[in-house]
Amino acid sequence: MxxxxxxxxxxxxxxxxxxxxxxxxxxxxxxxxxxxxxxxxxxxxxSFQYWSPLKPATWAGLDHYEEMLLYDDVFWQALGNTAIFIAASPIAIAAALGIALLVNSDLKGAAVYRTIVFLSYPLMTVAVGIIWRWIYDERGGILNYALRSAGIVEQPVPFLQSFDWALPSVILAEIWQVLGFYMIILLTGLQSIPQHLYEVAAIDGVPRRARFWRITLPMLRPSLFLCIVVGILNSFTSFDLVYIMTNGGPGHATELLITYIYKSGFGQTKFDYAAALTVVQFALLLVLTYLANRAAGGNAGAIERD
Missing domain, CATH: 1.20.5 (Single alpha-helices involved in coiled-coils or other helix-helix interfaces)
Known part of the structure; x- marks a missing residue:
């Protein structure tokens, strides 16, 4: 009971x-x-319907996806530009790692330099786009002024109006904005590495370069893979920066999937087609994030075994 x-x-x-x-x-x-x-x-x-705000929805099946994959050249260009954005992430991560190593040393004024580098990240993306658009300006931009003053070029370079220069110029602005965030993540990882590992390696006569490849980089793998995942996410969501600086132009030279989705939906009122584009982007994002997480987990396991 x-x-x-x-x-x-x-x-x-x-x-x-x-x-x-x-x-x-x-x-x-x-x-x-x-x-x-x-x-x-x-x-x-x-994404599987023909839909308009003024018409009833009808079934479309895979028509939107067929149009996208077989007939839409702008989609493939936007996809390629997004892939270039993703491929540029390691450049930003490598630069941030160099800065993190520098400010983590006994450099005089390292705290000031760390603050200066990080200041770019809290800025609103719209403000970053306006700043860099002014820097690249063909008539009064500071970059063209510096290049002409140094005798490197004779005529102003149309950075944001050129098919060749527009995408690299936007990518450089993106790298500048996220550099501080990557630096903080990597600096935290550097400061969490046990110092006795370096001391033992120095006693054993291991050169400084070998210490970096055998101790620093393996111990930084979780932080590096976190930066890679953030870089992938930023590449799929860099709408504000591209919209402010180039609006996807000239032509479609800087068109990303996210900007093409916006133009298809709100510019051309093709909401059904924009929905299909969104599904494709979401699927790509899931696949890339999954692969990055698997790689990070595998590398973490390798570190533990070592």
């Missing part, structure tokens, strides 16, 4: 705890459902 009462009491306690947890989780789950899952599901459904 006593045992049955104890079991019933524990069940009631367990039920109350579950209800309490549910009460705390329900608002967050409701917001997640309303603003994440429901729009995602509607977007996937819309």
């Amino acid at each position: 006593i045992r049955s009462a104890a079991v019933a009491w524990h069940r009631r306690k367990r039920t109350r705890e579950l209800l309490l947890v549910a009460c705390f989780l329900l608002p967050s789950l409701a917001i997640f459902f309303l603003y994440r899952l429901l729009p995602l599901g509607w977007n996937v459904l819309l």
Whole structure:
């Protein structure tokens, strides 16, 4: 009898705890459902339809995806530009690593330099785009002024109006903005490396360069892979910077998937086609993030075994 009462009491306690947890989780789950899952599901459904705000929806099947993959040259150019953005992430990470190593040393004024480098990251992306658009300006930009003053060029370089220079120019602005964030992540990783590893290596006569390749880089792998994942995410969401600096031009030289989605939906009112583009971008983002997480997990396991 006593045992049955104890079991019933524990069940009631367990039920109350579950209800309490549910009460705390329900608002967050409701917001997640309303603003994440429901729009995602509607977007996937819309990508298989012909839809316009003024016409009833009709089934389209895979027509939008067929048009995208077989006939839409702008899609492939936007996809290629997005891939170039992703490929540029290691350049920013390598530069941030160099700066992190520098400010982590006994350099005089390292704290000041660290603050100066990090200041670019908290800036609004719109402000960064305006700043760099002024720097690249063909008539009064500081970069053209410096190049002409140094005798490197005779005529101003149309950085943002040139098919050859527009994309590298936007990528440079993107690198400048995220450089401080990468530096902080890598600096935190450097400061978490046990110093006795370097001391033992120095006693054994291991050269400084070998210490970097055998100790620093292996211990920094989690931080490096975090930076890579952030770089992938930024490459798929760099709408503000591209929109402010070039709006995807000249032509489609700086068109990204995210800007092409915006133009298809709100510029051409092809919301159904924009939904299909969004599904493709979301799938690519999932695949790349999954691969990066797998690589990071594999490297973490390798570090533990070593």
